[in-house]
Amino acid sequence: MRLVVDKVDVIVVGAGASGLMCAATAGYRGKKVLVLDHANKAGKKILMSGGGRCNFTNMDAAPKHFLSDNPHFCISALRRFSSQDFVDLVDRHGLEYVEKTPGQLFCEHSAKDLLEILMTELEWSGAELKLNTSISNIDYKDDHTIVTTNQGVFTCESLVIATGGLSIPTMGASGFGYDIAKQVGHDVLSTRASLVPITVQPDRKAQLAELSGIACDVSATANGTTFSEPMLFTHRGVSGPAILQITNFWHPGVALDINITPELSLDDLFAVRQGSPKKSFENILSNVLPKRLVELIKAEFPWLNERSAQTSNDQIEALYQYLSHFDIAPNGTEGYRTAEVTLGGINTNEVSSKTFESQKQKGLYFIGEVLDVTGWLGGYNFQWAWASGYCAGQYV
CATH class of the missing domain: 3.50.50.60 (FAD/NAD(P)-binding domain)
Known part of the structure; x- marks a missing residue:
């Protein structure tokens, strides 16, 4: 035939x-x-x-x-x-x-x-x-x-x-x-999978799971590249435009730096104590971050609801380091299952x-x-x- x-x-x-x-x-x-x-x-x-x-x-x-x-x-x-x-x-x-x-x-x-x-x-x-x-x-x-x-x-x-x-x-x-x-x-x-949500290590996942569904504006930096866009907390880790973008430059083994209050400098925090001594840092953060995230931060810094006049330089500097280098404890990504593109x-x-x-x-x-x-x-x-x-x- x-x-x-x-x-x-x-x-x-x-x-x-x-x-x-x-x-x-x-x-x-x-x-x-x-x-x-x-x-x-x-x-x-x-x-x-x-x-x-x-x-x-x-x-x-x-x-x-x-x-x-x-x-x-x-x-x-x-x-x-x-x-x-x-x-x-x-x-x-x-x-x-x-x-x-x-x-x-x-x-x-x-x-x-x-x-x-x-x-x-x-x-x-x-x-x-x-x-x-x-x-x-x-x-x-x-x-x-x-x-x-x-x-x-x-x-x-x-x-x-x-x-x-x-x-x-x-x-x-x-x-x-x-x-x-x-x-x-x-x-x-x-x-490798890219433009993809990031998963976090088990201990941190349990903490951040309480924030699932809320978003905040962040600056995410890896390999010398920074994206200033929203980050979304999920029940598996973090997502949102800033995170998806940074996965083009980040993978496990590379440092990932996330600033959850990019609009606040260390000088700004000191200025709060100087200019508004009766205000608490909890009050200041509540104006720029979701309430549930502020509660998480307060668990790390119990003095957050005290008047700013009562805080020391070391306390303010520690708070700033926490906010500007927010540790999500990245574990990896969700992989090709949810990735928008393939890098390479x-x-x-x-x-x-x-x-x-x-x-x-x-x-x-x-x-x-x-x-x-x-x-x-x-x-x-x-x-x-x-x-x-x-x-x-x-x-x-």
């Missing part, structure tokens, strides 16, 4: 943000494009991100907001397809969106609206999508690639790996993209920053999160997906 082989110009593996963008871009160029995904639905991470409203870009998506062993790699793509370029695309479809904090754009209603735009673009471009499709073998020939799946055998001139990283395995994340890269000799840099990935020194083609295998391309490019929290990683997908789509 003769094996039936479907021939296309481009196969994109992965129907996520970068894959859909690449497929539509190539399709508009007249290429015959096939998108394959093992999931039963396209764009699952798009739908669940941003609390279901998807922070789809950041208007300040400059290279400085991305981490990579090769920091220059992302510059070209981010310039060739900017945040404004993506906004222009969704504007043409009438997407309603809001700017939550400066630069961060979210769908006003639902991430479904954004996914619908991407699927419309895919349809208009003529690209085809096959879901529930698992790949069992990839064979590279001189001028084409043979992809064997549970839905048939396909050949293509260009194979694009847009499979993402290891974050949120319940959404179908796997190391498939890394495996494909390794098979042709690519170096895959060590990976395919070494970008072995991939063209212009075309995204592998330097190890002709006709093989890598885009999106599978590469060693990770953005900060706030829409940067989606912008990397759009930019890398668009740029690769121009060359496949």
Whole structure:
């Protein structure tokens, strides 16, 4: 029996943000494009991100907001397809969106609206999508690639790996993209979960569990980088923007410094005693911190409710050290289960920053999160997906 082989110009593996963008871009160029995904639905991470409203870009998506062993790699793509370029695309479809904090754009209603735009673009471009499709073998020939799946055998001139990283395995994340890269000799840099909540050591966890659900503005510092944003106490440890951000720079073994009263200096505390001797430090802290957190601090400093005039220099200095170096006793992170991104990935020194083609295998391309490019929290990683997908789509 003769094996039936479907021939296309481009196969994109992965129907996520970068894959859909690449497929539509190539399709508009007249290429015959096939998108394959093992999931039963396209764009699952798009739908669940941003609390279901998807922070789809950041208007300040400059290279400085991305981490990579090769920091220059992302510059070209981010310039060739900017945040404004993506906004222009969704504007043409009438997407309603809001700017939550400066630069961060979210769908006003639902991430479904954004996914619908991407699927419309895919349809208009003529690209085809096959879901529930698992790949069992990839064979590279001189001028084409043979992809064997549970839905048939396909050949293509260009194979694009847009499979993402290891974050949120319940959404179908796997190391498939890394495996494909390794098979042709690519170096895959060590990976870890990032933009992820931090867990704390058992003894501290029991103490902080009483604070679960409350948040306060903090400054979190690791490896010389500081983020001043809210921190949220959870029943497992701490989360919130400041914590998610700092996990791009912190991991166990690295010092983590958290200031829970960044607006109060040591001089400010001394000034309280000088200027308001009848006021207690409990009263001062209650103006800037949640009540339950103040109660926790009071357990450490029983004199907190006394008049400030009665406190010594040593007591004030000890309080300041406690507040400015608040010890959460970090233990690790919640891991890939809840991580928004995977830090690390395919070494970008072995991939063209212009075309995204592998330097190890002709006709093989890598885009999106599978590469060693990770953005900060706030829409940067989606912008990397759009930019890398668009740029690769121009060359496949």
